[in-house]
Amino acid sequence: MRVVVCIKQVPDTTNVRINPKTNTLMREGVESIVNPFDEYALEEALRLKDAHGARVTVISMGPPQATAVLREALARGADDAFLVSSRAFGGADTLATSYTLSQAIKKACGGKTPDLVLFGKQAIDGDTAQVGPGVSEFLDVPLVTYVKKLEVADGRFTVESLMDDGTAVIEGALPAVMTVVKEASTPRFASLAGWMDAVKAPVTVLDEKAVEANPLWIGLTGSPTKVVTIFPPPTKGGGEKVDARGDASAGARAISDFLAKKGLVKHG
């Protein structure tokens, strides 16, 4: 079984601030990390490796620095790594990225579609959740999103998908593309020995020629959407504080009055 995990290097947004004048991210002192949701996708793949001996390939699209997240995946147990990187890919929106990645996935798997392609449910920088679904379209294989449990047997999969109001159990035939949520598992740590191997392991770089991309479908040219402006949302006011220390019922009364005034509850 061949499993591909697509991972992205993102700024650690827990630390990011926005420059109020230019509306751009202030990157100083902000670390680059593996998109946290992708770690859950990788863990699912590594569990398939543990259980079924699957071969796990990791792919990342980004600048040369993104090699760092690929090495981290290798250290945790991935078998091989590809970096999809070229100036020609710059400025790609989610459509162009999906196309480019789908070409890279096929290339990495010797021209074939792998049994399973896993993504995190979304990246924490763009938050679009579109690239996983986009790749499933380009590869023309079924898509299951928000996967929290994954089992594979005899070329078929059974997954639990997290819905707003419950869990959907979905069965189907491989190949498939899935996006994974954090409820799936706790990602494993990379061992020191794993790291020592990973820093020496090769990372294959794929450019637009290597992935045999149609030049009109990649980069800025292949991107029908454009970012017009970026701005931080207006700062919210402080809200009202009800200090109920010492008198809980007065506090409860104040809250219920507030809700009644808004017409959200009726006093009985």
Next chain:
Amino acid sequence: MIETDVLIVGAGPAGLATAIALLRNAGEKKPRVVVLDKGRSVGSHVLSGAIVDPSGFEGLLTPEEIEKLPCEAKVVKESFRSLFTAKWDMKIPWVPPMMSSKGFPVVSLTKVTAYLAQIASKLGAEIYTGFAVTQLVEENGSVVGARTGEKGLDKNGRKKSNYLPSEEVRAKVVVLAEGGCGILTERLIAEKGLQGTRPQTYALGIKELIEVPAGTQTAGEVMHTFGWPSDFNTYGGGFVYHVSETQVMVGYAYGLDYKRAEIDPFRLFRRFKSAPNVHRHIKGGKTVAYGAKVIPEGGFYAVPKPHAPGVLIVGDGAGLLDSLRIKGVHIAMQSGRAAAEAILANFTGQDARCPSGDALGEDYFKRLQATNGWKEMQRVRNVRASFSFGMPWGVMAAGLAWMTFGKIPWFRVPGCDEGDAAALEPLVRERLAREAADDVEASPMQPDRLTDVFMSGTIHEEDQPCHLKIKDPAACAACEKEFGSPCTRFCPAEVYLREGDHLQIDFSNCLHCKTCRIKCPKGNIDWTFPQGGDGPRYTRM
């Protein structure tokens, strides 16, 4: 099992200088050099003022590399102030020549460390972060390697689904470069009886990075202060470094041999920032980063024997610091070079063995003693102890030592002989109330302690065994009666809270400064290692 030639524990300036010097001077047959650090990234746990004495870089880095050091500014204007009260202070009319740092680089040591790591990596050092080294491995009285800490234990010590076992790294020589109050180092010093003439004495350094409005300050202007809000019997002093037109590093260091149990160094730091002559440097500012670390201030007489069979101690862990200028980065790096030279002189070729006994260690110590840093320490060897008699004595001793090249006083001034914890006197409760009442108003440059802790970026997996172990709960109860639980005050991260009879430990706030291990009057706190990768995430400290 992993095998390497040299294992360096700690990727700070001392450890990385060791790695760079080893690989740069090794010639054809380069040794395998593995560096492990418990921080998430290189520099995550590194904090310093810092105005660095550039002599540490000379001879270690190439001129081109020194040129490219991530230097924030160069010192252009320097002043010293003695603070007597909040409003009453005195500018020292001239900068004492031994204290002058004009032209020195003002740096974020976090960034400099990351830069040194790049150089070391290019030379072939293997640097792995997120791995705490929790144990030395010994055979026949000689250190032969070390073990990394386990990961993925739950709060009761049971294995979770992501459990990662400890890994053993065998090395021909282990270099401990853990920094001030390194845990493995302290254990080794105790077990092998390596302690110097007197125990180490520390200061707790607390630091913030404050952003100020453009056009109000000058990059490269620096101010050092001593005195208030510390009393005259405690070694305390602050600094204000303008690293750019809009960024100021502000810090306060407080001698942990302080006596008064009601003292809260974090509050002293806040008061320090409110003094008019400090405040004008940070007017309209907003704190954006925070950190704390202990500084080994004991100086020459507190340096342990920095070696045992199979293991060398470099940098702050060995107390290598000029306690007059409170500068140790350059000596740390010189000690790293000395260690590297000794290793290269004693190992030849790849199948070399560690010389039997402690010949390597003795050679290292000899080379260390030949460094300028060591001579500097010798010159000011009595300064810190003299300060324990009060500020005026300290200042006089500092002047005398400098003028006479350390010849006067010719004897060892006693002081700081009992260790920091023993200096604490029983709590006077009336003073505690006064200390708690006297506080500074909150503002963007005076955040409360927990807001500051947030800005240190510290983070620990919550579901893991608490790494701060209380040896005997009964001792805590006794301490509460006698000293009023000083851990609830001296911790700069609000880890310890008293709730009725119970001491609550919020270990996830921990900044890894080790103050609790040093200052607990009952010696009741055992600082063990949390999961590797946890702890502060300094990026600009």
